[in-house]
Amino acid sequence: MNHAHPPCRAGQPGTPDNGDPLLAALHEARRLRDAADRDIRLLLAYAREFTRPRPYRLTDLAAAAGMSISGVRTAYTREHIDAVQRALRA
Numbered sequence: 748m749n750h751a752h753p754p755c756r757a758g759q760p761g762t763p764d765n766g767d768p769l770l771a772a773l774h775e776a777r778r779l780r781d782a783a784d785r786d787i788r789l790l791l792a793y794a795r796e797f798t799r800p801r802p803y804r805l806t807d808l809a810a811a812a813g814m815s816i817s818g819v820r821t822a823y824t825r826e827h828i829d830a831v832q833r834a835l836r837a
Contacts, residue, residue, distance in 0.1 A: 787812055792823040793831045 764770035791812065794803040805816045812819060 788823045788827050789831055789834075791819055792827040795819075795823070796828050797831060797835065 764774055791808060794808055795805075796802065805819050808814075808819045809816045812822075814822065
């Protein structure tokens with residue numbers, strides 16, 4: 748599941764920044780945040796679903812990700828699990 752935004756290019760038609768450098772910087776920061784969020788969800792899915800002999804502890808993952816334990820439990824979906832599985836097969 749790849750929801751990456753294309754890189755922003757200030758002033759290019761079709762970009763939400765309308766040539767404004769501050770808006771371009773905000774758009775790029777959002778793109779990076781979204782990519783980091785996706786990576787965190789994939790890493791959590793890997794840690795809980797694919798590590799053996801047992802999954803990582805929710806407490807440890809929550810501390811590392813800056814989330815609550817319940818947040819870790821619900822952070823990833825079947826799509827994340829499937830994406831990790833595909834990556835492991837590659």
